[in-house]
Amino acid sequence: MSLNQELHEALGYCWHELEIIVIDESLKKYGDMFFHRCKKCGFLTDDYQEECNPDYVADPRMVIREMMKRGELEAFSFYVWDRSDKLRYIASYLDIIRMVAIDQTGKLARLALDWLQKEGL
Numbered sequence: 001m002s003l004n005q006e007l008h009e010a011l012g013y014c015w016h017e018l019e020i021i022v023i024d025e026s027l028k029k030y031g032d033m034f035f036h037r038c039k040k041c042g043f044l045t046d047d048y049q050e051e052c053n054p055d056y057v058a059d060p061r062m063v064i065r066e067m068m069k070r071g072e073l074e075a076f077s078f079y080v081w082d083r084s085d086k087l088r089y090i091a092s093y094l095d096i097i098r099m100v101a102i103d104q105t106g107k108l109a110r111l112a113l114d115w116l117q118k119e120g121l
Helices: 004-012 025-030 061-070 073-082 089-101 106-119
Strands: 018-022 034-038
Touching: 004 106, 025 061, 061 073, 061 106, 073 106
Parallel strands: none
Antiparallel strands: 018 034
């Protein structure tokens, strides 16, 4: 299971596993008339699996948005801060900014998953 999938499910969302469904065979002459449906929740989309599931690793801002939606941003921020080197205040602050703005290694997503599991949320 990927970090993105683990975090998305820990946040309470479905990680969509899509299957193709044909809407109307009689309309095939007009092109492909199909959608993708999630096998787990029934969600319908014309996107592909990679496009309908979020990538928290590639865009760490999504982690921040999810914590804001949950009303947990402050508590999560303290958790992230506790794991930084507070003695190097400026460097720590810049590390956090890097995690949110430009990091694509998944550090913030991993911290979010660890925090959600620790808090039992």
